[in-house]
Amino acid sequence: MHKKQVGAQTLLFENVYIKAGYSLCGLKEDDGSLKGQFDFVMQDDKFGEDTFEKGERKMFEIAIEGVLKKAQFKHADLQTVIGGDLLNQNVSFNFALRNTMQSVLGLYSACATFAESLLLGSVLLSGGFRNNCLCVAGSHFSTAERQYRYPLELGVLRSPVSQWTTTGVGSTVLSSETQNISIIAATIGKVIDYGIIDANNMGGAMAPSAVDTLLQHFKDTGTRPTDYDLIATGDLGKLGKNIVMELMAQSGYMLGGNYVDCGDMLFEYEQEVFQGGSGAGCSAIVFNSSILNGLYNGKYKKVLLAGTGALLSPLTTFQGESIPSITHCVAISTN
Amino acid sequence: MHKKQVGAQTLLFENVYIKAGYSLCGLKEDDGSLKGQFDFVMQDDKFGEDTFEKGERKMFEIAIEGVLKKAQFKHADLQTVIGGDLLNQNVSFNFALRNTMQSVLGLYSACATFAESLLLGSVLLSGGFRNNCLCVAGSHFSTAERQYRYPLELGVLRSPVSQWTTTGVGSTVLSSETQNISIIAATIGKVIDYGIIDANNMGGAMAPSAVDTLLQHFKDTGTRPTDYDLIATGDLGKLGKNIVMELMAQSGYMLGGNYVDCGDMLFEYEQEVFQGGSGAGCSAIVFNSSILNGLYNGKYKKVLLAGTGALLSPLTTFQGESIPSITHCVAISTN
Numbered sequence: 279m280h281k282k283q284v285g286a287q288t289l290l291f292e293n294v295y296i297k298a299g300y301s302l303c304g305l306k307e308d309d310g311s312l313k314g315q316f317d318f319v320m321q322d323d324k325f326g327e328d329t330f331e332k333g334e335r336k337m338f339e340i341a342i343e344g345v346l347k348k349a350q351f352k353h354a355d356l357q358t359v360i361g362g363d364l365l366n367q368n369v370s371f372n373f374a375l376r377n378t379m380q381s382v383l384g385l386y387s388a389c390a391t392f393a394e395s396l397l398l399g400s401v402l403l404s405g406g407f408r409n410n411c412l413c414v415a416g417s418h419f420s421t422a423e424r425q426y427r428y429p430l431e432l433g434v435l436r437s438p439v440s441q442w443t444t445t446g447v448g449s450t451v452l453s454s455e456t457q458n459i460s461i462i463a464a465t466i467g468k469v470i471d472y473g474i475i476d477a478n479n480m481g482g483a484m485a486p487s488a489v490d491t492l493l494q495h496f497k498d499t500g501t502r503p504t505d506y507d508l509i510a511t512g513d514l515g516k517l518g519k520n521i522v523m524e525l526m527a528q529s530g531y532m533l534g535g536n537y538v539d540c541g542d543m544l545f546e547y548e549q550e551v552f553q554g555g556s557g558a559g560c561s562a563i564v565f566n567s568s569i570l571n572g573l574y575n576g577k578y579k580k581v582l583l584a585g586t587g588a589l590l591s592p593l594t595t596f597q598g599e600s601i602p603s604i605t606h607c608v609a610i611s612t613n
Numbered sequence: 614m615h616k617k618q619v620g621a622q623t624l625l626f627e628n629v630y631i632k633a634g635y636s637l638c639g640l641k642e643d644d645g646s647l648k649g650q651f652d653f654v655m656q657d658d659k660f661g662e663d664t665f666e667k668g669e670r671k672m673f674e675i676a677i678e679g680v681l682k683k684a685q686f687k688h689a690d691l692q693t694v695i696g697g698d699l700l701n702q703n704v705s706f707n708f709a710l711r712n713t714m715q716s717v718l719g720l721y722s723a724c725a726t727f728a729e730s731l732l733l734g735s736v737l738l739s740g741g742f743r744n745n746c747l748c749v750a751g752s753h754f755s756t757a758e759r760q761y762r763y764p765l766e767l768g769v770l771r772s773p774v775s776q777w778t779t780t781g782v783g784s785t786v787l788s789s790e791t792q793n794i795s796i797i798a799a800t801i802g803k804v805i806d807y808g809i810i811d812a813n814n815m816g817g818a819m820a821p822s823a824v825d826t827l828l829q830h831f832k833d834t835g836t837r838p839t840d841y842d843l844i845a846t847g848d849l850g851k852l853g854k855n856i857v858m859e860l861m862a863q864s865g866y867m868l869g870g871n872y873v874d875c876g877d878m879l880f881e882y883e884q885e886v887f888q889g890g891s892g893a894g895c896s897a898i899v900f901n902s903s904i905l906n907g908l909y910n911g912k913y914k915k916v917l918l919a920g921t922g923a924l925l926s927p928l929t930t931f932q933g934e935s936i937p938s939i940t941h942c943v944a945i946s947t948n
Contacts, residue, residue: 282741282742367925369926372924372939373804373929375804376937382804384720386703386721394718398733401736405740405741406740407624467716468716469708469713469717471711594702597667602711604717
């Protein structure tokens with residue numbers, strides 16, 4: 279039997295393959311650096327529904343149908359759906375799955391939810407408990423903005439350290455049947471809080487957590503940053519990315535040109551999103567478009583995806599609390 | 614290698630043992646049918662903090678420390694914490710784990726979260742990915758009431774079909790080292806919605822989901838209700854429990870005197886909680902007191918715990934949506 283754990287926080291997998299990935303986003307996301315790489319671009323932020331929330335739910339429905347189609351799966355072939363979203367009580371995810379007859383595991387680790395879903399999906403498959411599963415996470419700018427910050431109608435000026443919640447849903451079908459791309463390991467993160475209290479500065483709040491999990495992953499697995507063709511943090515944005523590079527260098531792990539941040543990658547400077555993208559959909563759509571394409575076409579052989587989540591709520595912000603964060607990372611390799 | 618899955622939705626485990634359970638609750642919970650069975654009873658609903666939310670967080674901290682002590686674990690012995698709560702963005706759970714240096718997996722399936730944590734904890738252990746983990750879930754009447762319904766200060770009359778959110782946190786340490794009690798199987802639930810729109814009537818909304826998962830579990834495992842000494846649904850309350858009994862009987866599975874509901878069990882008629890207890894803490898504290906005691910003292914040999922969760926949010930209620938629900942069940946056996 280192969281080894282299933284290494285170091286303090288890292289799990290090792292075998293026979294976990296990526297069967298298909300699917301990304302759905304809004305017009306603004308498709309107008310950035312990754313233009314043309316997404317499977318589906320919504321022409322209208324409400325997706326033809328009467329509220330943004332119902333639009334977000336429909337995004338989940340389409341992303342689930344879309345990845346099943348790409349995986350050539352019928353609904354009856356799929357064993358379990360695992361994932362979540364940012365809305366209170368995970369309603370976009372759960373409502374999209376109403377009466378679909380799928381068994382469902384709901385997760386919440388903010389913008390690290392997609393990485394958590396790949397991690398736990400890999401545990402289910404590698405352990406032999408499921409033969410396949412669908413991992414999915416997403417977010418919507420307009421629903422998140424009014425839930426976490428201000429109603430859009432108020433027209434509040436955005437802070438220069440702020441990020442732009444991604445409107446997008448990314449979905450991945452994992453299978454125990456051999457494919458070209460495997461999930462080989464994952465590191466479960468800790469809840470880290472360095473005392474940042476500015477709810478606009480998510481990148482700064484999440485950076486120490488990303489560093490903690492990346493260092494742990496390298497230590498547990500005995501790898502170095504140069505062992506990966508791509509290291510992608512979830513959605514720290516430009517500011518958070520720079521903090522990560524500095525803190526990693528201080529710990530003796532220099533991150534070079536193979537280090538990107540999904541939030542920083544997604545948008546371009548001219549789009550006025552300040553530090554870049556954020557939201558549970560950010561790493562989910564970047565992974566299921568650009569990163570997966572790079573794995574398929576041979577640009578990358580080994581990728582480390584580190585989903586980063588800020589675990590705040592408006593209530594904790596009102597009560598003057600700082601922002602704890604968590605980062606789960608997943609190592610992906612071509613065979 | 615033993616079989617890891619059976620039927621459509623059921624996982625089979627080996628080498629997953631319950632090392633210790635711990636229950637913490639409020640005065641009202643300790644004044645009901647299970648008086649004297651809890652490990653810790655708070656004398657003050659704010660637990661000495663300045664808000665109910667901070668009190669709820671402290672409940673999680675104490676329940677985590679308490680179960681580690683009972684399991685004779687040091688913090689460094691524990692590999693992973695898995696669970697969640699009902700507050701927006703799982704903040705009681707996540708904030709309680711800030712800077713504890715534990716690796717953490719956050720879940721959300723409303724009041725089914727405790728059962729989901731036992732399910733995924735068992736997957737981690739049975740698959741060999743962890744040697745131990747701590748499963749925890751909880752809720753607080755005063756934080757849930759103001760989040761989901763009305764501020765307490767408004768003094769709104771309660772509906773006769775309503776339930777009372779449990780103030781309590783239950784925690785369980787699972788270990789792969791042999792103990793007397795094992796988790797042997799679990800069934801992952803579907804998101805079921807029969808169209809109930811009254812956010813006060815959770816029992817009615819959740820009952821069809823409980824029936825769906827129980828029937829699936831019996832079908833997948835080839836067992837009958839009489840094979841269990843105790844079948845406990847999470848928190849359907851009296852009304853929901855009666856609906857479950859009727860629907861199960863219609864499907865040819867008569868539930869007898871071995872069927873209880875944790876919400877119905879927890880409180881007594883004189884406590885004016887109408888249909889009984891609810892909340893993620895309900896099944897968590899009933900399991901970690903009365904049910905676990907019954908397993909330890911030989912009253913029960915085989916128990917089926919079916920955590921039931923109503924997947925609504927105030928926003929979906931305002932938008933006129935019905936209430937989807939999910940039930941995950943876990944089979945526990947003495948050796």
